[in-house]
Amino acid sequence: MTTQSAIEWTEQTWNPVTGCTKISPGCKHCYAETMAKRLQAMGARGYENAFNLTLLPERLAEPLKRKKPTVYFVNSMSDLFHEDVPDTFIRQVFDVIRQTPQHTYQILTKRADRLPEFFSHYDAPQNAWLGVSVENRKHGLPRIDALRDITAQIRFLSVEPLLEDLGKIDLNGIHWVIVGGESGPKARPMKQVWVVNVQRQCEEQNVAFFFKQWGGWGADGKKRAKKQNGRLLLGRTWDCMPILTAATQ
Numbered sequence: 001m002t003t004q005s006a007i008e009w010t011e012q013t014w015n016p017v018t019g020c021t022k023i024s025p026g027c028k029h030c031y032a033e034t035m036a037k038r039l040q041a042m043g044a045r046g047y048e049n050a051f052n053l054t055l056l057p058e059r060l061a062e063p064l065k066r067k068k069p070t071v072y073f074v075n076s077m078s079d080l081f082h083e084d085v086p087d088t089f090i091r092q093v094f095d096v097i098r099q100t101p102q103h104t105y106q107i108l109t110k111r112a113d114r115l116p117e118f119f120s121h122y123d124a125p126q127n128a129w130l131g132v133s134v135e136n137r138k139h140g141l142p143r144i145d146a147l148r149d150i151t152a153q154i155r156f157l158s159v160e161p162l163l164e165d166l167g168k169i170d171l172n173g174i175h176w177v178i179v180g181g182e183s184g185p186k187a188r189p190m191k192q193v194w195v196v197n198v199q200r201q202c203e204e205q206n207v208a209f210f211f212k213q214w215g216g217w218g219a220d221g222k223k224r225a226k227k228q229n230g231r232l233l234l235g236r237t238w239d240c241m242p243i244l245t246a247a248t249q
Contacts, residue, residue: 002062010073017078019053026135032077069102081111098125112143119150131156136163148173154242165194171205176242180212183226187216211238
């Protein structure tokens with residue numbers, strides 16, 4: 001089903017796949033895993049298998065029923081490019097995206113190595129934004145290179161949770177960067193200097209920068225409730241979205 005999203009950079013979520021497996025440090029305290037187990041306990045449809053990967057073809061048609069232009073985050077509870085999701089099903093998801101040009105779809109993956117091969121024989125629809133997660137240098141930065149190799153209207157990075165300073169980042173071909181700290185009782189801290197390093201490079205390379213949240217640790221390095229830490233960075237909010245131009249190809 002599609003649901004209203006509390007995620008600051010999208011409007012609705014659409015989950016034709018649920019469940020996933022952990023592949024890198026960013027997955028350690030996965031919010032979707034916790035939520036899936038809670039939904040299973042509540043008897044919610046689609047979560048009978050908790051966080052085990054599950055294809056839900058009955059959900060494919062849901063965006064077709066909505067006429068109002070909407071920004072969808074696809075598979076907030078999974079990873080569309082998980083190794084156990086067949087290419088045929090991924091194509092079905094993108095076929096729905098192509099059939100609903102009034103909507104915008106944001107697709108985020110940690111399985112970036114699958115992107116070049118898939119899109120070598122399938123053109124991404126113009127209304128699909130494709131992104132990769134970047135939590136650290138070892139696992140995250142190589143994903144940017146794989147993303148850069150594909151043709152997409154918008155290519156974006158979700159730098160959340162940011163677990164260390166990323167150093168120098170090549171943002172060539174990237175249109176949007178989202179940064180956020182980890183939430184939850186076991187949240188790992190994010191230092192302000194790490195965030196500022198990303199923000200500064202976005203500014204230098206003319207890339208839209210969106211600061212989502214501090215999460216469980218504030219800019220002062222103290223642990224407290226997420227809401228108390230807020231979203232201010234250097235005294236202001238950063239809500240920049242990518243601008244669609246003829247160059248974003």
